[in-house]
Amino acid sequence: MKPFNQNQSPTAMNSEAPTENLETIAQAQDHFIQSIKDATNNPDDLIIQSFPPNITLIYIDNLVDDQTLNNNIIADLQNKPNDTPEILMAALSIPEVTVTSLLIKAIEGIINGSVLLHIEGYPQVVIANIASRESRALSTPENESQVIGTQVAFNESLSTNISLIRRYIVSPDLCNEKIKIGRRTNTAVTLLYMNGLASDQMVNTVRQRLASLDLDALIDSAVLAEMIDDNSLSVFPQMLLTERPDRFCDGLLDGKIGVIVDGSSMAIICPQSFTEFFQSQEDQNLRWQIATFVRLLRLAAFFLSVYLTPFYVAALTFHYEVIPQAFLVPLSESRALVPFPPIFEALLLEIIIELLREASARLPTKIGQTIGIVGGIVIGTAAVQAGITSNILLIIIALSALASFTSPSYMMGNVIRLIRFPIIILAGFWGFYGIMLAVCFILVHLLRQSSLGAPYMSPFYPPRLKEMRDSIIRMPIPLTAKRPALTRSKDDYKFDPEPIKPKKS
Template identity: 45%
Template sequence: MASDVIRDWFSHTADLIVEHVDEQEGRVRIYFLSSMADNKVVYTKVLPELRQLDLQNATISEVENRLGVPASQRISRQEQVINQLLKGAIYIHVSGAPYGLAIPASGVATRNLQRPEIETNVLGPQVAFVEDLDMNLSIIRKYLASPQLFHEQLWVGKSVPQEVAILYMEGTANPEHVQTIRQRIQDLEVDGLVEVNILAQYIADNEITVFPTLLQTERPDRVSSALRKGQVAILMQGSPFVLLGPTALIHFFESPDDYYFRWSIATFNRVLRVSAMIASLLFTPLYVAALTFHYEMIPADLLLSLAQSRARVPFPPLFEALMMEIIIELLREAGARLPTKVGQTIGIVGGIVIGQASVQAGFTSNILIIIVALGALSSFIAPSYVIGSTIRVIRFPIILMAGLLGLIGIMMAVSFLISHLLRLTSLGRPYLSPLYPVRLIDWKNSFIRAPFAFLAKRLEFFQNGKPYRYNKQRARQIHNFDEDE
């Protein structure tokens, strides 16, 4: 690649540095971006080593041998040179040589490994991904030190190319799923992407639905577990999250803690999460429907208490419920956007003060405050933040239907929701599996978490190439230590 091409391509930027190793001839040159590469590598290692050569007659092979950098790459195409410079590499050009050398010397500061902030857990590893793709790949390699872990590199974006990595276990992942993800990423026509969650919206089976069809996670242990199951992982440079697919709705209510606890505790937690999702959707709509149309459903003692609680409330139940739900959402959004300590104070103090003041002023009843609080609490119990937000959004149209048509409106809204979920897919796989189509064998590691001895067979949802994870009979054997031996 001609040196003038590099200058022309980066003529608009002031951080392109060109060093002439042989100052008189200018035969050997070093190119790097001062904002991306580590200057110490250039001036304390590369330049002193090159100046030990006979630069007037040195070949590119001699330069390569003199530097002795194992990670150096031979590149000759223009796009390769540009990509390497933008990644923080040093490019060495020798006039007349058929190729140049790219030496990694990234000097960009990266965030150190920290505890997960969004997907917290009680047991298990306490580490989360960062924004550096190579570091994230190394973390996954430490969890899955196997030659069967395949890594494919793709580029997304025309104006701002961004590196994307596809990871999967060869022989375990379904080749159709891998090909689907690969093809959808390659077919993207975008200027550039900032984050992997934006990529998820582009390659999703349905872009209109409010439900996420690819699972986002910041936990390496969850990614390694998903890869062993047969899922495909998508990573992107600059993103601390990883996409997993294909994904069913029930997977958003699974937590890595389910495998660190005993199976009975894990099963209880999963059932609790699913029940909390249903309760979050229906608590407030049932309150609105009962007080608006169906007084006869309320027991007499409870009806008297409700009448006393609503004696001073001038608004109909529908308006009252929507007002409180919107207030809860405002407090949640304010707590998420403010600094951590201030956000926690706003969430706690704001909820108590506004709730108590609303009851005393006669804007709402005590019972509705309890119901709305339970609904909001139930939506936060989901391990995935995205599915929790989805549940909170869906609750509003169900409340509206309850206020307009009562229980009939709730049934219509729920029926529409179920029909929508039945049509959803994730990489072509049914989103409601194992409920539809019915796969009872997948229940042992979806709605419940059976003991490990019963999890020898992989889930049919992923259609793995290897149906069994380990020998089922040997896993059930109990190996006791004989003290007499």
């Protein structure tokens, strides 16, 4: 049997499809009401009301705005003549009113919060959109907090998120394309890009990947990002998930492409390079010297978190000669009562740290903070006193865990947590040779990755010397006129690259 195609769903139906294959609206009210009941499985919240002389009003409760329904639709039906669908359409004081003769369009409208108005004897129905979407108020970013800069984050409402973006980018060049994904959820997905900046090839690539998805349901943007990226099997994210509208708009103005999913508070930005996951939006608000120091600190924390514990395991297992003589005596005294080899000791502590981190994240906020702090202190002290681990390794594990939190991207932070384990195992079996094997494997894997066809390790591979200086360090803003080559933007420059000469008095 041929699998169900997404284009066969009511909300994904192409308006250019041949109408002879589609069911039309019944002229008789009884047949029309029965067809709506059959299509929606006759739910308990399906409201059907009749108005003289021959008008039937149908909607799903809790999806429509009751105030607009009473003041604008019911009042208009009672006070104005409504002989034909066209007259009824003109009589309603609602911004979004359409007339259709297709039953599939009527079903699409009612499940999206519209009211159906049918007149006896006419094969058309009036669709008045008065949808009411519940959403939480705007709040400060939780995962990407910053001291200097805007303090507003996306929420789960698609319309609210788009309004935030248009508040930052007041330009007719901001393109907005809406796509329905999911046979059962019919989730609204919006593709955003700047006309005249974004590469047509990348825009078509994202558009084609979204259109080709044949899903049963789509709930969150993280799922969508994994399904449309270049390599879903890689542990490294190739698309950025952000909750900050300022960072999202900054990416659009660089020629990147954004995707927003209705019901998700995280937006997708692509293409994305490896080094950009260690850059924060706050870097643009700080002086370039301070922002450069912070970026170097994040990159140093990445290597510290990934390789510090494997270096300890390799040195104590195979390479005592690399340990300074001044540390040999305290290190030997610290491990005198530990019965386990260094690899088992390190893996045990790493697992304990991950358990504490996961427990503190899943518990309620106040309890989670208590578990994370008190649990770490109690378990660490008890483990050292019981001789299960050494106090030096406990310090190293704590530093590695602390360094993993410095990444501005939560997705990249999870990668750092994961790849540390196989490197520790390789260091325990082959020492420094195992660490170098892991380094080579990760490096080759990163060099082979791409994001929308753009090199993932740009600007280091392929090498672009001029762009390297603005990736690891944050150059002064007057020297950052050129847009990154990663996006293949149609307009290379953000502003005049010539330096502004100060006027002399």
